[in-house]
Amino acid sequence: MYHELLRNASFWTFLFTVDESLAEAAREEGCACGGRLHRANYPRKPNGGCQNLPECYKFRLSFCCERDNCRKRKTPPSVRFLGRKVYLGAIVVLVAAMRQGSSPRRVHELNKLFGVGESTIARWRKFWSEHFPQTKFWKVARCRLQLGLATAELPLALLQAFIHDKDPREDWKHLLLFLSPITITGGLVIEGNF
Numbered sequence: 001m002y003h004e005l006l007r008n009a010s011f012w013t014f015l016f017t018v019d020e021s022l023a024e025a026a027r028e029e030g031c032a033c034g035g036r037l038h039r040a041n042y043p044r045k046p047n048g049g050c051q052n053l054p055e056c057y058k059f060r061l062s063f064c065c066e067r068d069n070c071r072k073r074k075t076p077p078s079v080r081f082l083g084r085k086v087y088l089g090a091i092v093v094l095v096a097a098m099r100q101g102s103s104p105r106r107v108h109e110l111n112k113l114f115g116v117g118e119s120t121i122a123r124w125r126k127f128w129s130e131h132f133p134q135t136k137f138w139k140v141a142r143c144r145l146q147l148g149l150a151t152a153e154l155p156l157a158l159l160q161a162f163i164h165d166k167d168p169r170e171d172w173k174h175l176l177l178f179l180s181p182i183t184i185t186g187g188l189v190i191e192g193n194f
């Protein structure tokens with residue numbers, strides 16, 4: 001029920017418009033030094049999702065300070081790209097979640113749907129079960145959600161909390177916006193003694 005939407009090109013176009021507004025907010029903020037920001041997008045080569053990803057998926061929106069003595073880069077959060085992973089954030093959530101629950105999808109089925117191999121899926125599951133729960137982001141967000149989400153059920157529990165039947169596109173937007181703080185540098189840092 002979750003995956004039809006993600007194989008649809010219009011969904012990815014929609015997420016790009018969300019990224020554009022996140023980028024615009026970052027540009028308006030400017031650089032910490034007071035300088036203005038110029039576009040300096042990163043080239044990307046994403047995998048997964050649908051066959052015909054829009055052209056705009058060949059880069060991640062990013063900026064660079066215009067001042068010569070600064071030139072600092074600023075990369076806004078994204079609902080499309082999760083860190084440096086070659087797979088799109090929504091795919092990293094969805095495929096790992098589809099291996100969970102009472103009737104998990106088979107690896108070869110997921111491979112057919114999203115072109116993701118067994119070792120990649122294993123890596124993502126490890127990421128959600130071991131790394132992600134230890135991040136500062138999750139420790140704070142978990143309280144904020146007040147859903148009593150079980151760490152062992154990540155990321156399926158996130159899908160169940162956010163995605164409902166009525167307007168899945170909008171729900172995905174909210175889920176990916178919720179996760180967007182982990183898409184910037186330092187967003188997945190593990191803090192404290194867990």
Ligand SMILES: [Zn+2]
Binds near residue numbers: 065071
């Ligand atoms: Zn600057």
